[in-house]
Amino acid sequence: MKYLFFIISMMSLLPLSLSAAPAANDIDTLHPVARATPPGIKNSGIFLTLKNNSDTAHALVKAHAVVAGATELHTHIKEDGMMKMIPIDKIDIPANADTHLQPGGLHIMLINLKQDLKPGAEIELSLTFEDESTKTLVVPVKKVTPPKGPGHQKHSTM
Numbered sequence: 001m002k003y004l005f006f007i008i009s010m011m012s013l014l015p016l017s018l019s020a021a022p023a024a025n026d027i028d029t030l031h032p033v034a035r036a037t038p039p040g041i042k043n044s045g046i047f048l049t050l051k052n053n054s055d056t057a058h059a060l061v062k063a064h065a066v067v068a069g070a071t072e073l074h075t076h077i078k079e080d081g082m083m084k085m086i087p088i089d090k091i092d093i094p095a096n097a098d099t100h101l102q103p104g105g106l107h108i109m110l111i112n113l114k115q116d117l118k119p120g121a122e123i124e125l126s127l128t129f130e131d132e133s134t135k136t137l138v139v140p141v142k143k144v145t146p147p148k149g150p151g152h153q154k155h156s157t158m
């Protein structure tokens, strides 16, 4: 009986210890890619999947890439029938769910690039979450085709 009580008290402690873990430990960064730029183009985007493995909702609040003069969090909104990009304060990553950053939707915006992003190159990206925990990753540069037609908007509306 004592043993059973011990297990029950351990189980009740579990949610506490989970929520105390840094957000960076709960989030996997999957399939990161930076969009290759033609010579002279100063802006680009980074796309990836943020996978939250915890029961706690998290948020990406900041991104920083050394190759860019500024790095912003962006989304697309529809205004007067046109898609346009706007900066946002944070990107929510709901508990036990994937948040997709992809062309036509949420993305990390690279502004004032200090160099051309050539396919095959790699750039360093650091991410800061709502509790100020951070994660640094290496992002391969690849050609990314823009979304074509309404069919490709499906995922970004989720």
Ligand SMILES: [Cu+2]
Residues within 6 Å of the ligand: 045, 074, 075, 085, 086, 107, 108, 109
């Ligand atoms: Cu943008």
